[in-house]
Amino acid sequence: MRKTVIAGNWKMHKLLNSAGQFIDDIKSSVPSAMKTETIVCAPYLFLPLLVEKAKGTDIRIAAQNMHFEEKGAFTGEVSPGMLADIGVSHCVIGHSERREMFGETDDSVNKKTHAAFAHNILPIICVGESLEQRESGVMESHIRQQVENALSGLSDEQISKTIIAYEPIWAIGTGKTATDEEANDVCKHIRKTIAELSNQEIADQVIIQYGGSVKPDNIGDLLAKSDIDGALVGGASLEADSFVKLLEEGTK
Numbered sequence: 001m002r003k004t005v006i007a008g009n010w011k012m013h014k015l016l017n018s019a020g021q022f023i024d025d026i027k028s029s030v031p032s033a034m035k036t037e038t039i040v041c042a043p044y045l046f047l048p049l050l051v052e053k054a055k056g057t058d059i060r061i062a063a064q065n066m067h068f069e070e071k072g073a074f075t076g077e078v079s080p081g082m083l084a085d086i087g088v089s090h091c092v093i094g095h096s097e098r099r100e101m102f103g104e105t106d107d108s109v110n111k112k113t114h115a116a117f118a119h120n121i122l123p124i125i126c127v128g129e130s131l132e133q134r135e136s137g138v139m140e141s142h143i144r145q146q147v148e149n150a151l152s153g154l155s156d157e158q159i160s161k162t163i164i165a166y167e168p169i170w171a172i173g174t175g176k177t178a179t180d181e182e183a184n185d186v187c188k189h190i191r192k193t194i195a196e197l198s199n200q201e202i203a204d205q206v207i208i209q210y211g212g213s214v215k216p217d218n219i220g221d222l223l224a225k226s227d228i229d230g231a232l233v234g235g236a237s238l239e240a241d242s243f244v245k246l247l248e249e250g251t252k
């Protein structure tokens with residue numbers, strides 16, 4: 001039985017005070033991590049404060065990116081060791097915004113995934129197709145390739161602990177959500193790809209989230225589907241009230 005994992009990805013929003021206040025505001029409403037895991041993916045600058053505020057709660061704090069190298073002359077970058085050192089538990093890797101705007105490739109996603117595991121940071125790997133890829137019929141092969149490349153060289157145990165976020169690019173921040181059926185079909189396809197890479201038992205343990213215009217009023221239907229185990233939420237995770245509603249739906 002897989003648990004539900006709800007992750008709020010703030011992207012480049014909030015200032016330090018409002019970030020800290022958010023954790024204070026949701027603290028008392030966070031469900032037990034035994035059933036539903038709560039993750040807040042925040043900009044680097046807020047991470048030490050959020051980790052501190054989340055101590056003793058079931059809230060996990062994630063980074064939105066990291067470098068794959070341990071240290072060196074990489075101006076402006078943050079290493080996995082630095083994140084682990086301050087208590088960050090997860091990291092978003094290969095978000096489509098990073099792939100599109102910051103040159104992230106399947107190869108760097110794979111390197112970052114290995115680096116994350118080397119530091120006991122759990123990766124949330126994003127995959128997804130553009131509208132053009134969906135309409136031209138290459139969606140499945142594109143997503144298969146993204147998943148295979150991201151997970152290449154990982155042990156079965158590491159694969160089982162990886163979170164995959166399926167985010168159709170055309171649904172991100174647009175208000176257009178994939179229907180529950182469409183989203184579930186792709187999540188099934190991802191699980192089948194993982195089973196072929198490792199085996200069915202491992203694939204059945206992998207948490208697969210859906211992301212793309214998830215809101216309190218559509219998350220319930222998405223989570224009711226067989227292969228959608230959670231959500232990676234942008235816009236609707238920014239306000240504490242809305243995030244708490246998402247967590248409530250995730251606990252039903």
Ligand SMILES: O=C[C@H](O)COP(=O)(O)O
Pocket residue numbers: 009095167171172173174175211212213214232233234235236
């Ligand atoms: O990481 C989150 C996704 O990009 C979804 O963003 P959104 O919920 O604002 O569409």
